Amino acid sequence: DGGITQSPKYLFRKEGQNVTLSCEQNLNHDAMYWYRQDPGQGLRLIYYSQIVNDFQKGDIAEGYSVSREKKESFPLTVTSAQKNPTAFYLCASSRDRELRQYFGPGTRLTVT
Amino acid sequence: SQQGEEDPQALSIQEGENATMNCSYKTSINNLQWYRQNSGRGLVHLILIRSNEREKHSGRLRVTLDTSKKSSSLLITASRAADTASYFCAIYSSNDYKLSFGAGTTVTVRA
Numbered sequence: 001d002g003g004i005t006q007s008p009k010y011l012f013r014k015e016g017q018n019v020t021l022s023c024e025q026n027l028n029h030d031a032m033y034w035y036r037q038d039p040g041q042g043l044r045l046i047y048y049s050q051i052v053n054d055f056q057k058g059d060i061a062e063g064y065s066v067s068r069e070k071k072e073s074f075p076l077t078v079t080s081a082q083k084n085p086t087a088f089y090l091c092a093s094s095r096d097r098e099l100r101q102y103f104g105p106g107t108r109l110t111v112t
Numbered sequence: 113s114q115q116g117e118e119d120p121q122a123l124s125i126q127e128g129e130n131a132t133m134n135c136s137y138k139t140s141i142n143n144l145q146w147y148r149q150n151s152g153r154g155l156v157h158l159i160l161i162r163s164n165e166r167e168k169h170s171g172r173l174r175v176t177l178d179t180s181k182k183s184s185s186l187l188i189t190a191s192r193a194a195d196t197a198s199y200f201c202a203i204y205s206s207n208d209y210k211l212s213f214g215a216g217t218t219v220t221v222r223a
Contacts, residue, residue, distance in 0.1 A: 004154075035213075042115065042200060042213040043155075058210070090154055098142055098204055101211060103154035 003027040006091050006104035013085075013111050021076045021107045023091035032074040033092045033101065036060060043090060049074055050097060078109065085111045115212035116144070116184075116201040124220045131188040133217040135201030136181075144177055144184050145202045145211065155200065158186075191221045 004025045013019045025032065031050050035043040045058030049068040063082025068074055074093075078085045088108050092101040116135040125131050135144065143162045147155040159175045161168045161184065168175045174187040188195055198216040205212070 006154075033211075040215070042215040045210060045212075048210070088152075092155075097209055097211075100145060100157040100160050101155075103147075103156070105154045106152070108152075 004104035029093035
């Protein structure tokens with residue numbers, strides 16, 4: 001999984017609670033991404049960051065927030081405003097947004 | 113989102129056979145990438161083909177790109193049980209500067 005770690009692998013939360021998913025990379029990549037994957041579907045972009053202290057909304061940013069205080073780290077917070085948060089979350093990084101992305105192992109979040 | 117669409121959705125083949133899957137898209141692209149995902153894991157990059165390239169090889173993988181038809185194909189030759197996975201195409205376009213993924217083709221290789 002190429003120098004990107006995500007923790008935890010499985011996460012369980014009660015509805016109404018915020019939860020933060022961790023993503024760390026040691027590839028010295030400038031760009032980092034968060035995707036959501038639902039069963040049998042492709043990846044949908046939540047947020048991306050091309051440089052420290054800067055990030056942009058992807059296609060489904062509502063109910064999520066991110067920060068990019070360090071080059072190595074791009075945590076994702078799933079807030080209580082996200083209506084259907086149960087999903088598989090994937091973090092990725094790349095040297096440049098046009099180039100190949102390196103993915104972490106993913107975090108499976110279940111909210112009940 | 114300007115994503116690619118894979119065809120077929122699922123494919124089952126015997127070990128040793130070839131597997132071919134296709135990706136179609138609607139916008140102009142800078143490059144097209146193929147990724148593999150084993151069940152419950154992260155994606156692994158396979159091949160990147162630029163818009164000015166027509167064919168690329170990597171081991172048992174062959175990717176073609178036809179920009180006039182806005183389509184790409186991934187061929188896996190002499191398949192193995194370990195090739196069982198989902199395969200995704202992703203298009204990168206300077207229209208939105210994002211990598212957009214299709215829904216994937218699930219390949220099952222039977223021993």
